[in-house]
Amino acid sequence: MRLISADDIAAAQRRLAGRVVRTPLMPCPRLGDAHGLDLWVKAENLQHTGSFKARGAMNALLALVERAGAPAGLTAFSAGNHGMAVAWAGRTFGLPTVVCMPPHAVPAKIAAVRRYGGEVVLTEDLLGTCETLAAERGYHLLPPYDNPDVIAGQATVGRELLADGPPPGLVLVPVGGGGLISGVAAALRAAASGPTGSTEPQAGPATRIVGVEPVTANAIGHALRTGEATPPQRPRSMADGLAAPFAGRHTLAHVRALVDEVVEVREDDIRDAWWELMDATKLLVEPAAAVTLAALRAGLVSAAPGTRTVLVLSGGNVSPAALSTLA
Amino acid sequence: MRLISADDIAAAQRRLAGRVVRTPLMPCPRLGDAHGLDLWVKAENLQHTGSFKARGAMNALLALVERAGAPAGLTAFSAGNHGMAVAWAGRTFGLPTVVCMPPHAVPAKIAAVRRYGGEVVLTEDLLGTCETLAAERGYHLLPPYDNPDVIAGQATVGRELLADGPPPGLVLVPVGGGGLISGVAAALRAAASGPTGSTEPQAGPATRIVGVEPVTANAIGHALRTGEATPPQRPRSMADGLAAPFAGRHTLAHVRALVDEVVEVREDDIRDAWWELMDATKLLVEPAAAVTLAALRAGLVSAAPGTRTVLVLSGGNVSPAALSTLA
Numbered sequence: 001m002r003l004i005s006a007d008d009i010a011a012a013q014r015r016l017a018g019r020v021v022r023t024p025l026m027p028c029p030r031l032g033d034a035h036g037l038d039l040w041v042k043a044e045n046l047q048h049t050g051s052f053k054a055r056g057a058m059n060a061l062l063a064l065v066e067r068a069g070a071p072a073g074l075t076a077f078s079a080g081n082h083g084m085a086v087a088w089a090g091r092t093f094g095l096p097t098v099v100c101m102p103p104h105a106v107p108a109k110i111a112a113v114r115r116y117g118g119e120v121v122l123t124e125d126l127l128g129t130c131e132t133l134a135a136e137r138g139y140h141l142l143p144p145y146d147n148p149d150v151i152a153g154q155a156t157v158g159r160e161l162l163a164d165g166p167p168p169g170l171v172l173v174p175v176g177g178g179g180l181i182s183g184v185a186a187a188l189r190a191a192a193s194g195p196t197g198s199t200e201p202q203a204g205p206a207t208r209i210v211g212v213e214p215v216t217a218n219a220i221g222h223a224l225r226t227g228e229a230t231p232p233q234r235p236r237s238m239a240d241g242l243a244a245p246f247a248g249r250h251t252l253a254h255v256r257a258l259v260d261e262v263v264e265v266r267e268d269d270i271r272d273a274w275w276e277l278m279d280a281t282k283l284l285v286e287p288a289a290a291v292t293l294a295a296l297r298a299g300l301v302s303a304a305p306g307t308r309t310v311l312v313l314s315g316g317n318v319s320p321a322a323l324s325t326l327a
Numbered sequence: 328m329r330l331i332s333a334d335d336i337a338a339a340q341r342r343l344a345g346r347v348v349r350t351p352l353m354p355c356p357r358l359g360d361a362h363g364l365d366l367w368v369k370a371e372n373l374q375h376t377g378s379f380k381a382r383g384a385m386n387a388l389l390a391l392v393e394r395a396g397a398p399a400g401l402t403a404f405s406a407g408n409h410g411m412a413v414a415w416a417g418r419t420f421g422l423p424t425v426v427c428m429p430p431h432a433v434p435a436k437i438a439a440v441r442r443y444g445g446e447v448v449l450t451e452d453l454l455g456t457c458e459t460l461a462a463e464r465g466y467h468l469l470p471p472y473d474n475p476d477v478i479a480g481q482a483t484v485g486r487e488l489l490a491d492g493p494p495p496g497l498v499l500v501p502v503g504g505g506g507l508i509s510g511v512a513a514a515l516r517a518a519a520s521g522p523t524g525s526t527e528p529q530a531g532p533a534t535r536i537v538g539v540e541p542v543t544a545n546a547i548g549h550a551l552r553t554g555e556a557t558p559p560q561r562p563r564s565m566a567d568g569l570a571a572p573f574a575g576r577h578t579l580a581h582v583r584a585l586v587d588e589v590v591e592v593r594e595d596d597i598r599d600a601w602w603e604l605m606d607a608t609k610l611l612v613e614p615a616a617a618v619t620l621a622a623l624r625a626g627l628v629s630a631a632p633g634t635r636t637v638l639v640l641s642g643g644n645v646s647p648a649a650l651s652t653l654a
Contacts, residue, residue: 278611284606320654323651323653324651
C-alpha cells in the first residue's frame, strides 16, 4: 500500500489555499500547567463546516476535477461531519450532493447538511444507497477517510501546525476511521525527513505521534491488534464523530508505518476532559475533540516536562442535548 | 464629568501590551448571511480570565502602581468575571486579593477566583466588606466599572477592533454596569475625531454604537430614562454577567455622550441567540455575550444591507448547569 507523499501533501495545500480556514494554533497555558507540558491546540473546530473534514472533502473534489473534470454530483455516507463537508464542497462547484445518513443521525447534523445545500437520505444501507446513486446518476462517491486524496487533505493540518512554531515533541490526534491521523502523521514524518529528502514520508524520531480513540469505538486499535478491519461490536461513543464502522486499508497502512501508538479512553474520561477542554480554551468543541485530553488525564500518554505538545481539536459540531449531559 | 481621553486610552494600550491577549476579530459569514450584514465578532471570551474584565482590572492596577506604588493588596466585589480579573491582576504583582461575592454566586465562578489565587468571602454586604478590608488592611478597592482607569482598559477592545479592518458601520456591545461600552465608544469616537484631533473623544457619525442589556437587568436603560442610578427591581437574568446593581456615574456620562442607543432584550431571545452564536462561531461564550445577537434577531437594531458590523463577545465563563438549559 503506497503511503501519501510529501508531493501529495504539497499539492493538497496548493489546492486548499484560500478555500479552507488556516486555523489557529492556540496556546493553552492552563491545560499545559495542569499536565506539565507546553500545550497548544490546533483549532479545527473553527474550520469551514466545523471540522477538519472540509479539508479532505475539498481536496478530493478538486483532485477529481483536475483529473477527470467535474462529476454530475456528489454522494457520501456519514453520520455528520463528513456529510456536511461534502455538501459544502459540492456547493462550491454548484454540484448536487446527496448524503446518506443513518436513521438515528442527530437532527442537528441532518439540519446542518441541509444548510450546506445537501440532500439527506436516511437509510440503514449507507454504502449501498450511495453506490446506487453513483451508478444511476453518475454521482461521485466521496469516501469519508479511506482515500489518498482525503488523507492528503487532512495532512494540511500537520503542515500548518509545523509552520506555526518549532516541531512539537508530542502530537495527539483523535482517531475514528484514521484519516486525520494518517494525514497529520504523513505531514510530520515528511518534514522530519528534511526538505531535500525523498518525497515518500519517513517515520522520524523527532515527534511522538499518538492516536486516541474511545474504548467503545476502536476500529483502528482493534485492527492493529487483530488484523481485522471490522470490530466485533458496533461502535458507540459520546464521541460520535469517532464511531467509524471499520478501519480503512489506506489509513491502517499509514497508522502502522507512521504512528507511534494508539491508545483508548473510557467514556467517563471523555466527558470530564470535554468540559475541561472547553472551559480552558473557551472553544466549543465536540466530544471527539476531547479524547486526546482524556488520554493525558488518564495517564495513558506521558512526556518529559515542558514538552511542546499539540492536541488536534478535530471539530466543534455538537448539539444542545449533548451539552446538557455535562451538567 | 470628564470623559476619558484618547491619551488615557493610548496609555492603557501601552500598559496592557504583552499583558492581555490581543483577541481576534473573527468573520462570521453564517450569522452575517442570516442578517444581511458583514458580521464580525471580537472574541473577548479568549481573553485572560475568560472576559474583557482582565483589561480594565490590569490597567487600573498598573495606573495605581505608577501613581502611588503597589498597594498592600486588592479587594473587589463581583459575582464572577471582575473578581477573576482582579485576582489574576493581583497575582501578577504577588498581591493578596480578597474578592467579596454574593452567597448565591455560581460555584464555578467561586472556584475560578480561587484558581487565580484570590481569597473568596461570601457576603450579602459586598461593598461594606470591601471597604472594611480597605480600611483595616490598606487594600485597594478596585471597582468593577465606574472608574476612568477601568473604562480606559476596556477601551483597548475598541482600539484593537479598529486596527483590524475598516471602521465598522455598527458596533453592538453588551451592557451591564456600562464599563465595556463606555470604553469601546470612547475609542471609536476618539478615532472618528481624527489622529490630529483633540484628545477628548467626540461623538462622530461614522459608527453607530448600540448597547444591549436584558429587560430584567437594565440599570443603564433605566437610568437613561429616569435619571435614577438604581433600578426598582433587583436585576436578574440568565446573562448573569450583566446583572449590575446600579448604573455608574462615569459610565452613564460616557453612554449619554457617546452611545447612539441602548436597547433591551428578553430572556427567551437571549437563550436562542446564545445557542445560535455558539453554533455559528464554535466559541464557548457566556449568555451575556449573546445579547447583541439577540437584539439583531429581535429586530431591535437594523442597518443597511452589507454593513460592517462588530459584535463584542464579552466573555466565555459559563457553567455546565447553564449549558444544560439549552437542551
